[in-house]
Ligand SMILES: [Fe+2]
């Protein structure tokens with residue numbers, strides 16, 4: 001672990017403390033997202049990456065971390081369960097509807113979940129901070145598929161406070 005990581009981990013965990021241990025968030029570990037990566041690992045990876053970028057850009061990092069953590073809370077295995085419509089277009093709406101059932105969300109957090117697939121879903125995000133998650137989601141999806149960096153895998157144990 002790099003010097004300064006433990007402070008960053010504490011600050012990140014404080015931002016997502018109401019969500020990261022929630023049973024519905026943990027349920028995402030039952031569903032594969034990309035390659036061998038579960039939805040939970042993917043969402044934590046996107047959330048951590050987005051939070052760090054948002055801190056650098058001074059763009060609402062804690063809301064970005066929370067929206068990103070919930071951005072794929074659709075709660076099914078899209079490789080197995082075939083619902084009406086193409087998953088790529090329909091899952092942001094379902095993730096938002098689930099997230100609103102379990103958590104109080106800010107407009108920025110809702111925008112992140114609803115528009116994270118932009119430009120695949122063409123409606124424009126309302127906030128610049130959503131674009132951070134739009135970018136981080138695509139970046140992390142590639143690394144999920146081809147292998148998450150080893151350093152991040154051990155960091156994830158600390159973010160989730162459990163062995164993965
Ligand atoms: Fe997604």
Ligand SMILES: [Fe+2]
Nearest residue numbers: 042071072137
């Ligand atoms: Fe995603």
